[in-house]
Amino acid sequence: xxxxxxxxxxxxxxxxxxxxxxxxxxxxxxxxxxxxxxxxxxxxxxxxxxxxxxxxxxxxxxxxxxxxxxxxxxxx
Amino acid sequence: xxxxxxxxxxxxxxxxxxxxxxxxxxxxxxxxxxxxxxxxxxxxxxxxxxxxxxxxxxxxxxxxxxxxxxxxxxxxxxxxxxxxxxxxxxxxxxxxxxxxxxxxxxxxxxxxxxxxxxxxxxxxxxxxxxxxxxxxxxxxxxxxxxxxxxxxxxxxxxxxxxxxxxxxxxxxxxxxxxxxxxxxxxxxxxxxxxxxxxxxxxxxxxxxxxxxxxxxxxxxxxxxxxxxxxxxxxxxxxxxxxxxxxxxxxxxxxxxxxxxxxxxxxxxxxxxxxxxxxxxxxxxxxxxxxx
Numbered sequence: 142x143x144x145x146x147x148x149x150x151x152x153x154x155x156x157x158x159x160x161x162x163x164x165x166x167x168x169x170x171x172x173x174x175x176x177x178x179x180x181x182x183x184x185x186x187x188x189x190x191x192x193x194x195x196x197x198x199x200x201x202x203x204x205x206x207x208x209x210x211x212x213x214x215x216x217x
Numbered sequence: 218x219x220x221x222x223x224x225x226x227x228x229x230x231x232x233x234x235x236x237x238x239x240x241x242x243x244x245x246x247x248x249x250x251x252x253x254x255x256x257x258x259x260x261x262x263x264x265x266x267x268x269x270x271x272x273x274x275x276x277x278x279x280x281x282x283x284x285x286x287x288x289x290x291x292x293x294x295x296x297x298x299x300x301x302x303x304x305x306x307x308x309x310x311x312x313x314x315x316x317x318x319x320x321x322x323x324x325x326x327x328x329x330x331x332x333x334x335x336x337x338x339x340x341x342x343x344x345x346x347x348x349x350x351x352x353x354x355x356x357x358x359x360x361x362x363x364x365x366x367x368x369x370x371x372x373x374x375x376x377x378x379x380x381x382x383x384x385x386x387x388x389x390x391x392x393x394x395x396x397x398x399x400x401x402x403x404x405x406x407x408x409x410x411x412x413x414x415x416x417x418x419x420x421x422x423x424x425x426x427x428x429x430x431x432x433x434x435x436x437x438x439x440x441x442x443x444x445x446x447x448x449x450x451x452x453x454x455x456x457x458x459x460x461x462x463x464x465x466x467x468x469x470x471x472x473x474x475x476x477x478x479x480x481x482x483x484x485x486x487x488x489x490x491x492x493x494x495x496x497x498x499x500x501x502x503x504x505x506x507x508x
Contacts, residue, residue, distance in 0.1 A: 184326035216279025217254030217454030
């Protein structure tokens, strides 16, 4: 994890290559909920490490993370 | 009598009479010997119809970033009944072992999130370059070793090189999947002799070891040719998705897979250089046959 983001109220991070912010203290679960429809399976990776679904709520954002949220698409 | 190719074209010993045993990969029994990809279809609805027509019960999927700006849009999982199909995530598009391992872990997490009973399955691809999409053998070996150690059931895409195939099995791959020809090329089985040697090596003392031809199929006869060689299954995608009429081709693939398997088990006749009359010589009317 990186040092805290200087903005007092928000942390900044990158999700799927796009810069995003969230209120300080936000969890990974909140980020996922904002971006993925309820009920859709997801896999989440933070800085190269998979974070299981069950651990998303307890994973608080410190700022500076590189987050990947992936799904299945058609492929061979 | 000259039979120049007889030795190289002898099929592996077909199984004995009786019921065929199903394809088992990593302890999971599949009812179909076709594994079908889900890419390149015009619509998800067409994909779903083709999968059904193919008779497959195992389909490959790719792992990609969720489209955050279109999160309410359609998702392939809305069109795939996970209780009906074993989902086999691939590592397509990975050019290093590290990337392939990373993507495999994300695929496993997705399957776990879906409650899959085969969440540790992965179709491993470590590619060498974009032009050929041929496997990088060194990266493929590295990733296989790491994924097996991490508990994955690894179905590994490789070339038809028998030496690499044997190395991959030795590392613990659940199935070695040699390409018939380059991915999406539709050229069919280009080197049947290499596939024969792969089968010889991989099934030596282990006849049930699953060998699946992955990639290169262009039409139904390609599936039949592969199955007649004695492979346990065929994985294909583009040949259905890019057929002029995909649904009909899906049916053709199902029939070809069945026919090829039956022919393999039946045990084909030997090839002969010269003719061999089907009608008896005895009782023939007329002048003597020329020499």
